[in-house]
Amino acid sequence: MARRRPDSPAAAGPREQPLAPSxxxxxxxxxLDTVARIPSGRVATYSQIAWLAGYPGRARLVGRVLGGLLEAGANTPWHRVINAAGQISLPTFSEAHREQKRRLRAEGVVFANERVSLRRYGWQAGGGESPLID
DNA sequence: AAACTGACGTGAT
DNA sequence: CATCACGCCAGTT
Structure with a gap:
């Protein structure tokens, strides 16, 4: 499905700029690229992702970006991102919240009193390369 | 244009 | 543990 001609001569329009990505x-x-690197069964915090992505201190930005994934369904493991307290930041009674918890549990992540131990499941934490400390 | 609103985080009380 | 105050900042009102 060729939905667009990469190089339509002058028929496309006056200015055919490369459209530099904003x-x-x-x-x-x-x-999203950073989130995609979180291993299954592991979790990362918003600030951690922000930092690794090159936007230190911009945890909220991460949340904003991930929020856009809910509707535009993507294959990005957004569920592996939680807040610094080890809790799911989505509204407690929202469908998305339950979905996130469901997915994490499916990967073996254990919740204790609505919280996840970052020590054990945190990406690049607890023991460096060790799969899981148990 | 000013105010408000968050999938946030950290430090102080 | 619960609140509050800030710092941060992009998208909505």
Whole structure:
């Protein structure tokens, strides 16, 4: 399905600029790319992702970007991102919240009193390379 | 344009 | 553990 001609001569329009990706697009890409690297069965915090993606101190930005995934369903493991307290940040009684918990549990992540131990399941924490400390 | 609103985090009380 | 105050900042009102 060729939905667009990469090089339609002058028929397309006056200015055919490369359309430089906006800063927000670059950020979104970097963030999603980083989230995609979180191993199954592990979790990462918003601030951690922000930092690794090159936007230290921008935890909220990560949340904003991930929020866009809910509707536009993507294959990004957004459920592996939680807050610094080890809790799911989505509204407690929301469908999305339950979905996130469901997915994490399916990967073996254990919840204790609505919280996840970052020590044990945190990405690149607890023991470096060790799969899981148990 | 100003105010409000968050899938946040951290430090102080 | 619960609140509050900030710092941060993009999208909505």
């Amino acid at each position: 800063e927000s697009d670059l950020a979104r890409r970097a963030i």
